[in-house]
Amino acid sequence: MSAVAIEGVWKFYGDYPALRDVRLEAEPGACLALIGRNGAGKTTLLRIVAGFSRPGRGKVKIFGTEPRETETRRRMGFIGHGISVYDELSAFENLTLFGKLYGLPDPRKSALEWLERTGLERVRNGLVREFSRGMRQRLAVARAFLHEPSLLLLDEPFTALDDRAIAVLQRLLREALAAGKTIVMSTHQLREALDLASHVALLSRGQVAFHGPRTPEMVADPGYVYARYGDSG
Amino acid sequence: MRDKLVYVLGAAAILLFVRNILAITGLPPEAQQGAIFKIIFFHVPMAMTAMLCSFVALVGSVMFLITRNFKYDAVAVAVTEVGLALLLGNLVTGSIWGRIIWGIWWTWDARLTSALVCWLLYAGYLMLRRAIEEPTQRATFAAVFSIFAFIDVPIVIFSIKWWRTQHPQPVFWGGGSFPPDWAQVFWLNVLAMILFGAVMCAVRLSQEEQQRELDSLRRMAHAF
Amino acid sequence: MNFPRQVLVIAIKDLRAEIRTKEAINASFAFALVVLLLFSFAFDPEAETTREISGGLLWIVFAFAGTLVLNRSFARELPNDCLDALIAAPISGAALFLGKALANYVLVMAMEVVSLPVFCIFNNVGGPVSQKIWPILMVMALGTWGLTVIGTIFSALTVNIRLREVMLPMLTYPILVPALMAAMLLTKGLVLGQPLTGDSLTWLKMLIGFDLIYTAVSLALVEIVLVG
Numbered sequence: 001m002s003a004v005a006i007e008g009v010w011k012f013y014g015d016y017p018a019l020r021d022v023r024l025e026a027e028p029g030a031c032l033a034l035i036g037r038n039g040a041g042k043t044t045l046l047r048i049v050a051g052f053s054r055p056g057r058g059k060v061k062i063f064g065t066e067p068r069e070t071e072t073r074r075r076m077g078f079i080g081h082g083i084s085v086y087d088e089l090s091a092f093e094n095l096t097l098f099g100k101l102y103g104l105p106d107p108r109k110s111a112l113e114w115l116e117r118t119g120l121e122r123v124r125n126g127l128v129r130e131f132s133r134g135m136r137q138r139l140a141v142a143r144a145f146l147h148e149p150s151l152l153l154l155d156e157p158f159t160a161l162d163d164r165a166i167a168v169l170q171r172l173l174r175e176a177l178a179a180g181k182t183i184v185m186s187t188h189q190l191r192e193a194l195d196l197a198s199h200v201a202l203l204s205r206g207q208v209a210f211h212g213p214r215t216p217e218m219v220a221d222p223g224y225v226y227a228r229y230g231d232s233g
Numbered sequence: 234m235r236d237k238l239v240y241v242l243g244a245a246a247i248l249l250f251v252r253n254i255l256a257i258t259g260l261p262p263e264a265q266q267g268a269i270f271k272i273i274f275f276h277v278p279m280a281m282t283a284m285l286c287s288f289v290a291l292v293g294s295v296m297f298l299i300t301r302n303f304k305y306d307a308v309a310v311a312v313t314e315v316g317l318a319l320l321l322g323n324l325v326t327g328s329i330w331g332r333i334i335w336g337i338w339w340t341w342d343a344r345l346t347s348a349l350v351c352w353l354l355y356a357g358y359l360m361l362r363r364a365i366e367e368p369t370q371r372a373t374f375a376a377v378f379s380i381f382a383f384i385d386v387p388i389v390i391f392s393i394k395w396w397r398t399q400h401p402q403p404v405f406w407g408g409g410s411f412p413p414d415w416a417q418v419f420w421l422n423v424l425a426m427i428l429f430g431a432v433m434c435a436v437r438l439s440q441e442e443q444q445r446e447l448d449s450l451r452r453m454a455h456a457f
Numbered sequence: 458m459n460f461p462r463q464v465l466v467i468a469i470k471d472l473r474a475e476i477r478t479k480e481a482i483n484a485s486f487a488f489a490l491v492v493l494l495l496f497s498f499a500f501d502p503e504a505e506t507t508r509e510i511s512g513g514l515l516w517i518v519f520a521f522a523g524t525l526v527l528n529r530s531f532a533r534e535l536p537n538d539c540l541d542a543l544i545a546a547p548i549s550g551a552a553l554f555l556g557k558a559l560a561n562y563v564l565v566m567a568m569e570v571v572s573l574p575v576f577c578i579f580n581n582v583g584g585p586v587s588q589k590i591w592p593i594l595m596v597m598a599l600g601t602w603g604l605t606v607i608g609t610i611f612s613a614l615t616v617n618i619r620l621r622e623v624m625l626p627m628l629t630y631p632i633l634v635p636a637l638m639a640a641m642l643l644t645k646g647l648v649l650g651q652p653l654t655g656d657s658l659t660w661l662k663m664l665i666g667f668d669l670i671y672t673a674v675s676l677a678l679v680e681i682v683l684v685g
Contacts, residue, residue, distance in 0.1 A: 014303065014368030016449035052544055053685050056301065056369075068684065073547040082538025088474040100466045101546040127477070143542065298681060353631040360627060364618040373685050374614050377678050378628065381607075384674060385632050392635040392663060396642065 001064050003028045003151055003182035004049060009058035011044055011206075018044050019206045021058070026182055026199065028063075028150075031173075033193045033214070034186040035225060036203035042186035043081075045203065046155050049184065050078045062151060074102060077149030079157050083140035087129035091120050091139050094128060095146055102147040114142040118168055134162040141169050145176075152176060154185035158192045166192065190222030202229050239435045246428035253422045260415060269333040272326050274419055278426035279323040280348070284386075286316025286430065287355065291383040294376035303445060306372035309379055311437035313358055315430050320352050347390045354382045354389075368448060463548045467556025472563060474533065481529040482564050489522035489572040493579055507580050512645030515576055516637050519597075520604060522572070523565045524626050527608030530561050531616035540616070540683075550680035558609040558675075565601050573597075582648055589647040596647065599661075600640030603668045607632055610675040613682050639664040 004026040011019040019041045026032040034042045047053050049060050051067030065072045078084075085094040092111055099107025115121045118138040128136060137160065144152065152173070158166055173183060173196055187193035194200070194214060202210040202225050210229035217224050253274070263270035293309030296302070327345060328338050339345065361378050365371035475481055496514055500507060534540035543553055573593075577583040586593060607629050615624045630637075639660045646657050653661060 012369060013452060014445050014449050016452040050545060051684065052541060070547045070549070073545060076545065078541065078545045080538055080541050082536075082541065084537055084539050084542035086470070086474055086539060087536060088477040089470070093473070097466065097470050098542065098546065101463065101543075101548055103547065350631055350634050357628045357631060361614075361618075361624065364615075364620055364624055366619075370617075370685065373681060374618075377614065377682055380678065381610075381632055381671075381674065384670065385635070388635045388663075388667065388670075392638055395659070395663075396638055 001028075002026060002061070003030070003063060004032070004184055005061040005064075006045070006049065007059045007061065009045070009048060009055040009060060011041070011048060011053070012056040017056075017206055019048075019055070022203075022206070022208055024201055024208060024211060026184055028182050029177065029180045030198045031177055031183040031196050032185070032199045032201060033197035034184065034201050034203060035188075035190065035193070036186075036209075037230075040203040041206040042203055043155055044206075046153055046184065046186055050076060050153050074147065075150045076153060077144040077147065077151070078153045078155075079140060079144045080155045081160075083136050083143075085128055085136070085139050085143055088127065090125045090127055091115060091131070092124040094139065095142060098143055098146055104147060110146055114146050117145075117172070118142040119164075133160075134165050137161050137165040138168055141165065141172060145172055150181050152181060152183045152185075154183065154187075156187060157185055158187065158189040170196070191219075194219050194222060200225060202226070204230055235435070235439075239432055242428055242435075243432040246425055246432055249421065249425035249428065253418055253425055256418045257422075260418070263412075266334060269330055272330050274422050275426075276323055276326040276330065277419070278423040279319045279326065281423055282426045282430045283316045283320040283323060285427065286312040286319065286434075287351070287383055287386060290316065290355075290358075290379050294379035294383075297372055297376045301369075303368070303372060304442075306376065307438050307441040307445070308434075309376065310359075310362065310441055311434045312430075313355055313379070314437055315433045317352065317355050317359070318433075319426070319430060320348060320355075324348055324352065343394045343396070347393045350389045350393070351386055354385060358382060368445065460549070460552055463552040464556040464559060467543075467548075467553055468559040468563070471530070471533065471557060471560035475529075475560070475564060481526045482568060485522045485525040485564070485568045486571060488525055489518050489568060490575065492518050492521055493572070493576055497579055503581065508582055508585065508648050509645065511576075511580060511582050511648045512641040512643070514580070515573070515644055516600065516641045518572060518576065519565070519569050519601065520630065520633065520637060521626075522568055523601070523604050523608065524629070526564045526568065527561055527605070527612050527629075528622055528625050530557055530609055530612040532612070532621065535616065544683055550683045551676045553683070554609065554613070554675060554679040557612075558605050561609050562602060562605045565605055566598070569597055569601060585648050585650060588650070592653055593644060593647050596640055596643045596661075596664075599664050599668060600636060600643075603636035603640075603664065603671065604629075604633060606668065606671050606675055607636075610679060610682065613679065636664060636667045639667070 002025045004024070006022055006024040009019055009022045010017055022045060024032070034045065036042050048055050049062070049067060051073065060067050062072045062076065067073070067076075089097065092115065095111035095114060096107045099110050104110050112121070112124070115124050118141055120135060120138055120142065123131070123135065128139065131139070157169060161169065170192065177183065177196070183196070185193060197214045200210070200212065200214050200218060201208055210225060257271055257274050260271065262268045289312045290309045293305045293312065297305035297309065324345070327348070331340065332338050358375060358378055362371055362375050365374060500510065531540065534543065573586070577586050608625070611625055611629050615621045615628065618624060642660050643653070643657055643664070647653070651657065
């Protein structure tokens with residue numbers, strides 16, 4: 001069974017199709033990099049996979065289940081454009097809050113563990129609003145990994161991060177892959193992403209222009225996929 | 234085909250209106266209120282058609298949420314707009330009648346108040362639509378709002394009626410009596426008003442569909 | 458984790474964030490004070506008629522000031538895209554909605570409970586109000602729930618749209634007309650020293666009915682509002 005199966009998904013804004021008959025699959029343990037220009041539909045597709053919006057037509061299956069099912073949501077972790085943690089709460093409070101919402105057996109213990117793994121244990125009682133940008137981003141990473149999801153959905157994960165946060169995220173992603181977890185990420189930072197990716201999909205104008213395993217050429221020349229399969233530009 | 238049907242129905246509505254107006258002017262003035270009483274031939278059918286519109290808006294909204302077909306959203310917005318226009322006509326004709334019979338343009342009578350509240354409710358629907366850019370979200374949120382508004386209509390009407398019956402009213406509704414031989418003209422005018430409303434809805438419906446097509450073409454032009 | 462605990466976790470999260478900043482509650486109470494002050498210019502507080510209109514005045518203050526709290530409810534989730542994380546979490550939309558409604562309810566009630574004595578002093582109705590304080594609090598509890606439920610669901614509906622601050626009152630007040638009317642009439646009757654019987658009882662039932670109907674409709678539709 002595929003970890004993610006996107007079965008002929010369409011998304012309409014009015015009559016305009018932002019996604020057109022997208023079919024993609026990711027096997028368990030795979031790391032799929034979604035690439036494509038701005039407006040190609042990467043974020044729209046990821047949000048549908050994450051269950052934040054419904055497809056106009058078609059289906060998404062996560063380990064064979066619907067994205068909006070409670071059990072499915074428990075198995076997914078999402079990092080979007082925002083950090084999705086509360087400025088008015090402390091780092092520890094943020095993580096225990098999400099630990100409770102995910103029904104973890106011991107939210108406080110998990111929170112402490114992930115603060116440590118992201119190098120935030122020293123500031124665990126500090127309010128997020130007082131954090132530096134890099135610390136906030138690491139906390140966002142901790143929030144997404146907290147419930148040990150088997151599927152990670154990352155929307156432009158490296159774009160806003162500073163060097164240390166990128167290092168933390170890359171280490172965690174590698175560990176996750178080694179543990180057999182699945183990753184789907186959209187990205188502009190081809191080098192960081194292709195380094196991790198096992199598969200690559202190119203979205204162009206809401207359609208899948210290319211989907212296949214990552215090849216050595218792609219890492220050597222990140223522009224390769226665009227040049228070979230993409231539209232002009 | 235649909236265009237032709239709209240023209241035929243529109244012509245039928247106009248002819249029926251002309252026929253009814255001739256018949257209404259031919260009727261003698263009502264015993265107590267005189268000629269102004271005849272405003273009821275338009276005042277009440279407008280209210281009835283507006284109510285019908287709010288019901289169709291509910292059906293369209295629920296159908297949109299089930300099927301996600303934009304046709305139903307277009308139906309909902311078309312009937313809501315036409316219903317609002319008719320309800321406004323109802324308020325204005327009521328106000329004119331009130332000026333002649335009561336000597337005042339407005340009073341917080343139960344029916345006037347409920348009509349005004351309902352008008353504001355559905356005006357909110359249109360305002361909400363204007364504030365949302367993305368068509369799918371606009372249709373979804375508008376449909377949810379329409380359901381809330383429709384449920385409120387009976388509660389508003391009953392509670393305001395209740396409220397008024399507890400208070401002494403400075404003026405009362407009615408006073409005139411409806412001669413039985415006027416009923417036929419009245420119902421024919423109800424029919425004319427519903428026809429008229431349906432034609433207006435059909436026109437707005439095709440405008441709405443063209444608007445959506447234009448909108449998607451514009452998006453496509455920007456995207457490529 | 459079961460449903461009531463999820464509701465509680467969300468509510469406590471909102472309340473804790475609010476207590477740290479006090480943005481909504483301070484603004485709401487300050488606004489209530491300003492409106493109360495303006496009333497003293499509009500109406501003669503010494504006159505006997507004040508008692509007649511006290512119910513109406515009080516609920517106008519509550520509805521206006523309450524909107525400031527409700528406007529913040531989902532707007533609070535905007536800055537860091539926190540709403541995404543809540544929608545992604547394995548709790549139902551109903552739990553999320555009820556949790557937020559509960560937090561709003563506590564905040565709006567707090568504003569009202571503080572405003573009530575100020576209102577009584579300014580308008581010289583302390584005596585009659587204290588005699589009927591428990592029934593008045595009950596009417597406040599019921600009326601405020603209606604205000605909160607409608608306000609919370611529409612806060613979710615308007616959170617991402619243009620002119621959010623204006624849209625919320627424009628959309629909610631017409632819908633709230635029956636509930637506000639009931640609350641105003643009941644409060645007025647109590648201030649005038651009438652018992653809760655007969656017509657008043659019917660109004661009370663109407664208010665409870667309004668609360669129940671709109672709680673049910675909101676719970677049924679909240680998932681559509683959140684994920685489309």
